[in-house]
Amino acid sequence: MVGELTPVPVDPARADRDFWSRYHVLRRMRLSEMFPDDPVEPDDVTETRMKQDNPFDRNYYFEVSRDGVMLGWLSGEHPTPRNAEYETNKHLFWGDVYVRPEDRRKRIGARLVGAAARAMDELGATVLGLTATHDAAHAFVSWLGATAKLREVESRLKLAEVDWEMMRRWVEDGHKRSPETRLEIYDGALPESLWEKFAEQRTILLNTMPFEDLDIGQIIVTPERMRDYLERAAATGEVLHNVITWEPDGSISGMTDITWAAYRRTLIEQQFTGVRPDARGRGLGKWIKAAMVLHVRDLYPDAEWIVTGNAGTNAPMLKINRTMGFKPYRTHVDYQVARDLLEARLGAR
Numbered sequence: 001m002v003g004e005l006t007p008v009p010v011d012p013a014r015a016d017r018d019f020w021s022r023y024h025v026l027r028r029m030r031l032s033e034m035f036p037d038d039p040v041e042p043d044d045v046t047e048t049r050m051k052q053d054n055p056f057d058r059n060y061y062f063e064v065s066r067d068g069v070m071l072g073w074l075s076g077e078h079p080t081p082r083n084a085e086y087e088t089n090k091h092l093f094w095g096d097v098y099v100r101p102e103d104r105r106k107r108i109g110a111r112l113v114g115a116a117a118r119a120m121d122e123l124g125a126t127v128l129g130l131t132a133t134h135d136a137a138h139a140f141v142s143w144l145g146a147t148a149k150l151r152e153v154e155s156r157l158k159l160a161e162v163d164w165e166m167m168r169r170w171v172e173d174g175h176k177r178s179p180e181t182r183l184e185i186y187d188g189a190l191p192e193s194l195w196e197k198f199a200e201q202r203t204i205l206l207n208t209m210p211f212e213d214l215d216i217g218q219i220i221v222t223p224e225r226m227r228d229y230l231e232r233a234a235a236t237g238e239v240l241h242n243v244i245t246w247e248p249d250g251s252i253s254g255m256t257d258i259t260w261a262a263y264r265r266t267l268i269e270q271q272f273t274g275v276r277p278d279a280r281g282r283g284l285g286k287w288i289k290a291a292m293v294l295h296v297r298d299l300y301p302d303a304e305w306i307v308t309g310n311a312g313t314n315a316p317m318l319k320i321n322r323t324m325g326f327k328p329y330r331t332h333v334d335y336q337v338a339r340d341l342l343e344a345r346l347g348a349r
C-alpha cells in the first residue's frame, strides 16, 4: 500500500493517453475547488502547454496514482542556466501541490514535497516556495516549517460596474498632464523592433515591485525570452494586448498588458502595470489602466471581468485599482522554507 503511494516523475512530452486521462480528472477537480468561478482550460490547450519546450525554466512533475486514479500531483519550476535570472534565482525552487479531497491527511502531500526536495538536491536548490490560498494549504505549509513571505491580493473588476465616464476623464487628464507623452496600444505580439527597449524597461519596472519578505533574485526580461514567451503564448491561443506610454526622448515611461483566450472570453487577465519612478505622479498609471479598460470594452464586448494581482503592500497600484472598482477577491500567500528544514518533516535525503 505504502509503496503504491510513491511519487513518480512525469515527462509530459512522453506521457501516454492513460496519463492524460487521469491527470485531466485531477486537474478539473483542482480547478473546481481552487478556481470555482473561472473557465476551465480545455484539455488540448493544457497538453500543448505542458508539452512545450521551455529553454528558460525547467518544469518538474510528480504524480501519486493508484489503480489508474491520480491521487496527488506536484509541479515545480526552476530556472535553467540559459535564463539570465539563473545566477540570482538558482537557489529557489517553486512548487505547487494538490491532493484529491478524499485522500487528504494520508501524507501524500508530504511525499510529493519529498520528491521535490530530492529534485532540489540534484539542482543544488536550497529554498522551496509554495503558495497557499486555502486553510488546508496554510496548515500544510506551516507543518512543513515554511514562513509566510509575500501576501498577494487577487482583485477583480466587474466590467458592468465600471464608471466609463471616469475612465474617459482619466484618459483626457493623462493627455493634458503629459502633452508630450504618446500612448500606444498594441494588439497581439509586440512588434519585434520594440523588444529591446521594452525588455530593458520591463526589467527595471518589474524589479521595482514590492516583494515584502520574499527571497527572490533579479527578474530579467530579454528579447530572447520575449520571443520564447510569445511563441508559447501563440501555441496555446493566448492573445496579448499592451498599452505603452512613450516619452519624447524615445523612452518608455509606462506599460500595462492583458491576455485574452477563446476559452475564457469572460475573464481577462491583467498581468503587469508599471510606471517609471521618475515619471510617477503625473497620472500615467491611471491613464494606461483607463486606456486599457476602454480598449477591452471595445474589443471584447462579452468580457465580464478583469483579474489582477498585487502585493498587499503595493499602495499606489491598489489605490488605482480600488478607485477603478477592482474588488479584493482573495489573498494568496507565498511561503518559503529552507530545504534543510524540510529534513525534520520528510527525511527525504
Ligand SMILES: CC(C)(COP(=O)(O)OP(=O)(O)OC[C@H]1O[C@@H](n2cnc3c(N)ncnc32)[C@H](O)[C@@H]1OP(=O)(O)O)[C@@H](O)C(=O)NCCC(=O)NCCS
Residues within 6 Å of the ligand: 095, 096, 097, 098, 099, 100, 103, 104, 105, 106, 107, 108, 109, 110, 111, 130, 131, 132, 133, 134, 135, 136, 137, 139, 140, 141, 143, 144
Ligand atoms: C495542502 C494539501 C496539498 C495537503 O495534502 P495532504 O496530503 O492532505 O497533506 P499531508 O497528509 O501530507 O499533511 C501533512 C501534515 O500537514 C498538516 N495538515 C495538512 N492538511 C491539514 C489541514 N487541512 N488542517 C490541519 N493540518 C493539516 C497536518 O499536520 C498533516 O499531518 P497530520 O495529518 O498527521 O496531522 C491538500 O490539502 C490540498 O491539495 N489542498 C488544495 C490544494 C492547495 O491548496 N495547494 C497548495 C499547497 S502548497
